[in-house]
Amino acid sequence: MSISSANLAILSSKKELNQHRKLFPCQFERIIEQEGIYRRYYSMTQTILYGEFILNEFQEQDGLSRFVYLEPLEDELWYGAAFLEGELLYEYVEPFDVLINILAYDCHKAQYVFCPTELEFLYAEKLIVIEPFNVNEETLNDYQLNLVENSRLLKIIRVFFALVLSAMVTWYLFVPSAETPIEKVTITSPTTEFINTYSTRLSASNALTNAIHLLMETALLPAPAISDKVTLEGGALVAAVNKNKVNTKTWNAWLDTQSLLLPWYSDEMSRFSFPVAHSKWKPFVLDTFLVSFLDALKPLDIDVSNQQSTVTGNITSHSMVLSFTGALSHLLVLNELISSQAITTNSLSLTRNSPNEFSLTLSLSLHGVTHEY
Structure with a gap:
């Protein structure tokens, strides 16, 4: 399974959320509001909120306040996420050695480290091997980012393509057609x-x-x-x-x-x-x-x-x-x-x-x- 992580901004008011949206337009986003705190996930490409999916899978576990979840992906990459008191702190997709260095403190403080496969690493005494989640397109459908309609980004894209088209026409009309090698810079x-x-x-x-x-x-x-x-x-x-x-x-x-x-x-x-x-x-x-x-x-x-x-x-x-x-x-x-x-x-x-x-x-x-x- 291919997983990438969206950008995450945690904002304390609707005003801050609107300012952030204006400053950082995107094609896809999702807003999760809880007790007046806004978690804005945003990306230029369609992305699955895999960390929120994992968090939901563990919600019924009593007494689970701090934990780390690890999962092997394709191309020798691993997914890793840290959770505290029912919230996703952060998530990464990295090679295993890099990921463990990033999450070293979180693994140290965590009650458990969950993974669907056996591991030999520094925090093996906290490891709990679990059954792989039933992940499919239908399962993750509720965790997709939403397409931003009529966003400022779309206007920017339209202007960009208009400029590109104009440049192509100018090139065609005015640049000599001699086959002179052009050095790419x-x-x-x-x-x-x-x-x-x-x-x-x-x-x-x-x-x-x-x-x-x-x-x-x-x-x-x-x-x-x-x-x-x-x-x-x-x-x-x-x-x-x-x-x-x-x-x-x-x-x-x-x-x-x-x-x-x-x-x-x-x-x-x-x-x-x-x-x-x-x-x-x-x-x-x-x-x-x-x-x-x-x-x-x-x-x-x-x-x-x-x-x-x-x-x-x-x-x-x-x-x-x-x-x-x-x-x-x-x-x-x-x-x-x-x-x-x-x-x-x-x-x-x-x-x-x-x-x-x-x-x-x-x-x-x-x-x-x-x-x-």
């Missing part, structure tokens, strides 16, 4: 180039989430071994371990109990190294969010420095450096604030000063459209 707009390379950027939320998790785990190292700092190096979080002449048997016995951490530990380099998930481009309105975001940092006592904006075509990137020393609870709130694919990082340093105090230096880049493209 591909021109890529700055906006398109930015979007095409966006997947090389690292998710800020995924980096901070796993940095916190790593420090929580290393706090339990057998004494006198210590590892109290996590840094971002390349595309991975690194926590160096100072064994401080810890007893070898004690150390090995501790490692044997750490089935989740062991794959990320290098005894040769004496450090843990955990990969960070890359971001995926989704259109994001930056202007209103940026003001609210900066205001939200103030009560957390987070310092903001080195702010600057860079414009690439129709996309603005606003970068900054966050500095903080204080309680873990503030870091958890910060992590919620940056839980968007539009926020990336290339530098992180998190230190555990004491059981109740942490120090963070985190570079952030917030990327959003400046106007319609």
Whole structure:
């Protein structure tokens, strides 16, 4: 079965929904409204809301608050989705290794990982093998996006084809017919180039989430071994371990109990190294969010420095450096604030000063459209 994921925007009012529709016209969409929150799925092509289908299949399961669903597809691709409290958080179609890196934190926090086939992977103890769903055209008919009638996009398409037709007529009338070889030149707009390379950027939320998790785990190292700092190096979080002449048997016995951490530990380099998930481009309105975001940092006592904006075509990137020393609870709130694919990082340093105090230096880049493209 071929599955692709639609874009998803979560909007808090009808006004925001209308603004989003105006800014991001599409050919197909579906709006799901629940308690005043609008989930807008939209795409340029007809797409199945497979995540909503999966969620509906699990609705009758009592006590199931957080879970991950995995399913093999064609061409060595896998579908994966994370769910929390009866809502789809996000869904991806990727090769298995990439997918598991993206969903690593969700698998760690999930009660169960459901899959219609046996798997050998890091979170196998949470795996529950289920019967494949009865999926056919009739089953998924209720989960298709709806065609957007008389949309602005159709007007744009009509104008585009009119321009193309005009250009073809001009070419036919005025371009000499001599068979002169014409060198093909591909021109890529700055906006398109930015979007095409966006997947090389690292998710800020995924980096901070796993940095916190790593420090929580290393706090339990057998004494006198210590590892109290996590840094971002390349595309991975690194926590160096100072064994401080810890007893070898004690150390090995501790490692044997750490089935989740062991794959990320290098005894040769004496450090843990955990990969960070890359971001995926989704259109994001930056202007209103940026003001609210900066205001939200103030009560957390987070310092903001080195702010600057860079414009690439129709996309603005606003970068900054966050500095903080204080309680873990503030870091958890910060992590919620940056839980968007539009926020990336290339530098992180998190230190555990004491059981109740942490120090963070985190570079952030917030990327959003400046106007319609």
